């Protein structure tokens with residue numbers, strides 16, 4: 302069964318992201334074609350990248366990196382829940398992504414953005430990052446508006462149509478995670494021979 306991580310990309314106190322990530326989880330968890338887990342960056346307490354060699358080499362030295370690597374490696378796909386900060390993703394999310402390399406490879410990803418215009422600019426940046434990490438990012442994308450999907454920019458009340466788009470995105474993410482399974486298996490065998 303495909304394992305999907307819903308990664309909450311905001312670490313701010315009082316963040317709107319928490320309600321959004323829980324909404325994604327609640328609407329996903331009963332699907333029969335994958336399992337879902339909420340991954341909150343706050344729980345990993347990652348400092349600014351402090352590994353002495355490039356993550357591409359996978360020679361992690363710090364306990365926080367090893368824990369983060371084990372967690373990310375254990376999933377087949379990711380749903381990134383991201384706000385838009387200055388037309389891009391939060392630094393905390395970029396930093397967490399940068400910590401690792403091979404753990405992301407040959408997985409699939411979808412995006413749930415929220416901001417004044419659905420965080421579409423942030424998600425476009427994130428798609429560029431995914432390319433470098435060899436992550437297959439799907440087309441369907443949830444774009445939540447801070448103005449119409451939140452009351453007073455804070456109380457999350459998503460319009461019902463987002464649910465359909467979320468399901469479409471999950472179909473695509475799970476489909477691609479399944480399609481890439483053989484590649485992940487081959488790479489795992491290579492690493493152990």
Ligand SMILES: Cc1cc2nc3c(=O)[nH]c(=O)nc-3n(C[C@H](O)[C@H](O)[C@H](O)COP(=O)(O)O)c2cc1C
Nearest residue numbers: 311313316317318384385386387388415416417418
């Ligand atoms: C540092 C910062 C920069 C922001 N820049 C943008 C932006 O460029 N575009 C946008 O739509 N919203 C922007 N916002 C508003 C955020 O989308 C909004 O505050 C959102 O709730 C942030 O997510 P969070 O509460 O989960 O951290 C910004 C907010 C912060 C804190």
